[in-house]
Amino acid sequence: MPHDRLRGPLGWAVAGTLLLPVVLSLVLGLAGLLVGLGDTSAARVCQRLALVVGVLWAVSLAATTVLNALTIMARPPRRRCGRGGRRRRRMRGARLGDDRTPERPARLEPPA
Numbered sequence: 001m002p003h004d005r006l007r008g009p010l011g012w013a014v015a016g017t018l019l020l021p022v023v024l025s026l027v028l029g030l031a032g033l034l035v036g037l038g039d040t041s042a043a044r045v046c047q048r049l050a051l052v053v054g055v056l057w058a059v060s061l062a063a064t065t066v067l068n069a070l071t072i073m074a075r076p077p078r079r080r081c082g083r084g085g086r087r088r089r090r091m092r093g094a095r096l097g098d099d100r101t102p103e104r105p106a107r108l109e110p111p112a
Contacts, residue, residue: 006074010067016060024053 031046 006067006071010064010071013060013064013067016056017064020053020057020060024050024057027053 027050031043034043
């Protein structure tokens with residue numbers, strides 16, 4: 001089935017969507033620490049790396065959305081039960097053919 005082939009990439013995209021923000025925050029924290037220590041060149045490298053991780057996170061988020069939509073669209077249609085494919089909904093406490101509606105409890109008034 002086509003939706004089975006999408007499960008692997010969807011799992012990787014979800015993992016990237018969940019884990020890349022953690023990596024992003026760690027790299028940005030390291031960049032801030034390096035700036036505090038006076039190592040601006042290493043901090044600049046960490047900021048560039050954080051930019052790459054942020055772009056990867058955005059791509060992973062978009063891939064998760066698209067792959068999830070494709071997985072849902074590739075599923076076979078659900079079987080429906082009953083006549084005409086519709087389920088009947090009945091009100092609780094009301095019988096078929098009964099014209100009156102079930103009684104509702106009176107509203108409680110706040111004390112004066």
